Amino acid sequence: MPSLWLDHVAGRRGAVTGRSWDARGRYDTVVVGAGVTGLILGLLLARAGQHVAVVEARTIGAVTTGNTTGKVSVLQGTRLAEIGRRHAVHILRSYVEGNLEGQQWLLRYCHDRELPVGTAPDFTYAQTESGVDAVRAQYTAARSVGLPVRLVPELDIPVPHVGAVTLDDQAFLDPMPVLHAVARDLISHGGDLFEHRRVTSVRSLVRSHILSTPNGKVEARRVILATGTPILDRGGFFARLTAERSYAAAFRVPGGAPAGMYLLPISPHGRCARPTTVVFWSSAATVTTSAAARRRRPRSTICWPGPAVTFRGPRPPIAGRRRTTPHSTGSPTSAH
Numbered sequence: 001m002p003s004l005w006l007d008h009v010a011g012r013r014g015a016v017t018g019r020s021w022d023a024r025g026r027y028d029t030v031v032v033g034a035g036v037t038g039l040i041l042g043l044l045l046a047r048a049g050q051h052v053a054v055v056e057a058r059t060i061g062a063v064t065t066g067n068t069t070g071k072v073s074v075l076q077g078t079r080l081a082e083i084g085r086r087h088a089v090h091i092l093r094s095y096v097e098g099n100l101e102g103q104q105w106l107l108r109y110c111h112d113r114e115l116p117v118g119t120a121p122d123f124t125y126a127q128t129e130s131g132v133d134a135v136r137a138q139y140t141a142a143r144s145v146g147l148p149v150r151l152v153p154e155l156d157i158p159v160p161h162v163g164a165v166t167l168d169d170q171a172f173l174d175p176m177p178v179l180h181a182v183a184r185d186l187i188s189h190g191g192d193l194f195e196h197r198r199v200t201s202v203r204s205l206v207r208s209h210i211l212s213t214p215n216g217k218v219e220a221r222r223v224i225l226a227t228g229t230p231i232l233d234r235g236g237f238f239a240r241l242t243a244e245r246s247y248a249a250a251f252r253v254p255g256g257a258p259a260g261m262y263l264l265p266i267s268p269h270g271r272c273a274r275p276t277t278v279v280f281w282s283s284a285a286t287v288t289t290s291a292a293a294r295r296r297r298p299r300s301t302i303c304w305p306g307p308a309v310t311f312r313g314p315r316p317p318i319a320g321r322r323r324t325t326p327h328s329t330g331s332p333t334s335a336h
C-alpha cells in the first residue's frame with residue numbers, strides 16, 4: 001500500500017513527461033535517484049547550463065521522500081546532539097548552516113510556485129528521564145550553534161510527556177506536489193528524467209562513465225548517486241546497511257490535530273504529529289511483519305479517542321522475517 005502522500009498522487013500521474021530514453025545518450029551529469037536530493041540537484045545543474053539526466057529505478061519520490069512526514073525542520077529529533085557528540089562544533093555549525101540554506105531554498109521555491117506550505121513549531125519531546133537527557137543534549141547542541149531553541153516543560157497534547165525542546169517557525173508540506181514541480185522545472189530547463197530505469201552498474205572510462213540499466217546504457221562525464229542507500233560495491237557500504245521499516249496510521253481527530261509538530265525520538269513506538277493529521281507509527285530495528293505494528297496501533301488511539309482513520313499502514317505482506325532492504329521490498333510506509 002502506498003504512503004499517505006503517494007496514495008494521493010496515485011492515478012494523477014502523467015504530469016511529468018520527458019524525452020524518450022534513447023533520444024540522447026550522453027550527458028554532462030547523470031543523477032541516479034529521483035527523490036528530493038536527486039531531483040533538486042538535477043534542477044540546479046540544469047539551471048547552471050549542464051546537460052543533465054535524472055535516472056530513477058521506480059517513480060519520482062517512490063522510496064524515502066514520498067514516505068516521510070514532509071517536515072522541513074532544522075530541529076530533526078536528536079540529530080544535532082548526535083553530531084555534536086562525535087564532531088567539533090564548527091562541523092555541527094556547517095551542518096546547521098547547510099540545513100538552513102536548504103530549508104530556505106525549498107521554502108522560497110514553494111512560495112514562488114504557490115505550493116502549499118504550513119508553518120508550525122517543531123518539538124522533540126521525552127517520556128522518560130533518559131529521554132529528558134536526550135532532549136537537554138539536543139537543546140545544548142542547538143544553542144551552541146545559535147539556533148533559538150527553547151526548553152518546554154509542558155506540552156498541549158494528550159500524550160504522556162516529561163519535557164521537550166522546541167524550535168519555532170519550522171515548515172511542513174506534502175512532498176509529492178513539490179517533487180512534481182521540480183521535475184517539470186528540470187525538463188523545462190532541458191534536463192531529462194527517466195523513470196523505471198534501474199542503474200545496475202557504473203563503469204569508469206578515462207573521461208566519462210557508462211551507466212548500465214536493463215533498458216540500455218547512458219554516458220556521462222559525471223555521475224552523482226542520490227539513491228539514499230549505496231548501489232555500487234564501493235567501500236563495502238552495502239554490507240553496513242540495516243533495513244528498517246516503520247508502520248504508520250493517520251487520523252483526523254476530534255477537535256483538530258495539534259498546532260505543532262511533535263516527535264518522540266527515543267522510543268520503538270514512535271509518535272509523530274503535524275497539523276492537519278496525527279500520525280502514529282511503530283518502528284522496528286529491522287524489517288518485520290506489520291502484525292507487530294497492528295498490535296501496537298490501539299495504544300496510539302488512547303491519546304485521541306474517537307479518531308477517524310484517514311490512512312493505514314501496509315497490509316501484512318508475508319508472514320515471517322524478511323532480511324531485505326526497504327528498496328527491494330517496495331516503499332516503506334513511514335513517518336518521521
Ligand SMILES: Cc1cc2nc3c(=O)[nH]c(=O)nc-3n(C[C@H](O)[C@H](O)[C@H](O)COP(=O)(O)OP(=O)(O)OC[C@H]3O[C@@H](n4cnc5c(N)ncnc54)[C@H](O)[C@@H]3O)c2cc1C
Nearest residue numbers: 033035036037057063064065068069070071199227228336
Ligand atoms: C522514515 C523516514 C522519515 C523521514 N522523514 C523526514 C521528514 O519528515 N523531513 C525530512 O526533512 N527528512 C525526513 N527524512 C529524511 C529523508 O531521508 C530525506 O529528507 C529525504 O527524503 C531523502 O531523499 P533522497 O532523495 O536522498 O532519498 P529517496 O527519496 O529515498 O530517493 C532515492 C531514490 O533513488 C532511487 N534508486 C535507488 N536505487 C536506484 C538505482 N539503482 N537506480 C536508479 N534509481 C535508484 C529510489 O527508487 C529512490 O526514488 C526521513 C527519513 C526516513 C527514513
